[in-house]
Amino acid sequence: MVPWEIEKLMVLGMAICTNALLKVFVDLPADCFITLKSIIKMMWFKIAFALNFTSKQHNSLDYRSWTFSTQLAQVYKFIIIIISLIILSGIDSSRAYHIIRAQSALKLYFIFSSLELIDKLCASFGLDVIDSLEYSIFQALQDHESYNTKLTSFVYASIHGVLALLYMIIHSSVLYIQVLSLNAAANSHSQQLLSLLISNQFVELKGNILKKFEKENFFQLTCGDITERFQQSVFMMLIFIQNLFELTNSEIILPSETSYFKYLFSLVSEKFIPFSLLADRVILPIFMVIGTEMLVDWIKHAFIAKYNWFRPQLYSRYADILCRDLVGATPEEDSIYAEAFLNTVFFHTH
Numbered sequence: 001m002v003p004w005e006i007e008k009l010m011v012l013g014m015a016i017c018t019n020a021l022l023k024v025f026v027d028l029p030a031d032c033f034i035t036l037k038s039i040i041k042m043m044w045f046k047i048a049f050a051l052n053f054t055s056k057q058h059n060s061l062d063y064r065s066w067t068f069s070t071q072l073a074q075v076y077k078f079i080i081i082i083i084s085l086i087i088l089s090g091i092d093s094s095r096a097y098h099i100i101r102a103q104s105a106l107k108l109y110f111i112f113s114s115l116e117l118i119d120k121l122c123a124s125f126g127l128d129v130i131d132s133l134e135y136s137i138f139q140a141l142q143d144h145e146s147y148n149t150k151l152t153s154f155v156y157a158s159i160h161g162v163l164a165l166l167y168m169i170i171h172s173s174v175l176y177i178q179v180l181s182l183n184a185a186a187n188s189h190s191q192q193l194l195s196l197l198i199s200n201q202f203v204e205l206k207g208n209i210l211k212k213f214e215k216e217n218f219f220q221l222t223c224g225d226i227t228e229r230f231q232q233s234v235f236m237m238l239i240f241i242q243n244l245f246e247l248t249n250s251e252i253i254l255p256s257e258t259s260y261f262k263y264l265f266s267l268v269s270e271k272f273i274p275f276s277l278l279a280d281r282v283i284l285p286i287f288m289v290i291g292t293e294m295l296v297d298w299i300k301h302a303f304i305a306k307y308n309w310f311r312p313q314l315y316s317r318y319a320d321i322l323c324r325d326l327v328g329a330t331p332e333e334d335s336i337y338a339e340a341f342l343n344t345v346f347f348h349t350h
Contacts, residue, residue, distance in 0.1 A: 001312040002298065002301050002302045002305050002312050003298040003301075003302070004312075005312040005313070005315040005316070006222075006297060006298065006301050006315055007294075008315065008316075008319070009222065009226070009315045009318055009319050009322075010225075010226055010229055010297075012319050012322060012323075013223070013226030013227075013229075013230070013322060014226065014229060014230045014233065016322060016326060017226065017227065017230040018230070021234075024081070028074060028077065028078050028081075029078060031071065031074050032074060032075045032078045035071040035072065035074065035075050036075065038071075064141055064142055066138055068141070069134055069135075069137045069138035069141060070134055072137050072141075073130070073133055073134040073137055076133065076137075076161060076164070077130070077164075080164055080165045080168045081168065083165065083168075083169070084165075084168045084169050084172045085172075087169055088172055088173065088176055091173075091176070093180065096177070096180055097180050097183065097184055100177075100180055100181050100184045101184035101187070108181065108184070108185060109199055109200075111177075111181055112178070112181050112182070112185075112200065113200065113203075115174055115177060115178045115181065116178075116200070118174050119171070119174050119175065119178065122167065122170060122171040122174060123171070123227075125167060126167050126168075126171060129160065129163050129164050129167050130164065132160050133157075133160045133161060133163075133164050136153070136156045136157040136159075136160045137157050139153045139156070139157070140153040140154045140156070140157040178235065179235050179238055179239065182235055182236075182239060182289070183239045183242065183243075186239055186243075186285035186289075187243070187281070187285075201292060201293075201296040204296060204300065205296060205299060205300055208221070208300055208304065209299075209300055209303035209304060209307070210303075210307060211304070211307075212307075212308065213304055213308050213310075215310070215314065218304065218308070218310065218314075219318055219321070221304075222301075222315075222318055225297055225300075225301075228293070229293055229294075229297070232289055232290065232293055233290065235289075236285070236286045236289050236290060239285065239286070240282055240286055243281050243282045243285075244278075244282050247278065247281060247282065
């Protein structure tokens, strides 16, 4: 029962993570465009009012409100993401990949373990940085009684902005090197990937299966496993695309093809990629990583549930919590919606 329940929760959690990832690529640029448009419109009306071009001042945007501070923080998030992408684009990925691949299995294990630890620390630190950034922007935009207080609030906002930029660059670099390390292990022919995964997962099992957990702490652990599963899935998708493109554009298989989209044509041509090569270079590493991750999650959660006397139905409660957090519902709203739903069912059945 535990593997089935945990996988149902994993599907829901990964859908929420996918929604959050898509918000960065879709909603965030759109929100930034709308915010910048509102700021430009407000500045235009202020200039027109100051020059007596209009007799009515534009007051649709209150720069002292928390909503405007949040919108301004979203714009800054988008800016630091663009800056991080520009900095990471300057890294020679091919050289970094071959440097990592030239390391021994022990060094590769140490690199990957260190990167996982730094990733968790950055994720925890990043939440505090982003929250403090929004609050510091809100404080800087308020009307203060003295000049020193206003200057101090602007200094704090600037410091938090610099910290957010440094955090984004460092965390992005860590994730980037993680993908390169995992790709180097996946393309090695000395079973480094298998030993790397087994050793990492063994440490995770050893540190969790015999610990005493409260239901709240177990919920945090489960959310961490969902995030880790989603991150591993994204990493393996990137590695899948990279290895597939390399096979498609290799001189041995397709000497004249240069476009990534020509792979579909190569499947029906005389120079299609052999399935054995495709399975060894592309499919097998993905199944090894995702399969090992799923197996370890099943074993870990089964032992924790048995040791702490947790029922499998606990995962359904965790799913309800995630759904309520996603829609922002309160317990009072839940009772209202439940009563309305029961009334609807009653009237439809009678």
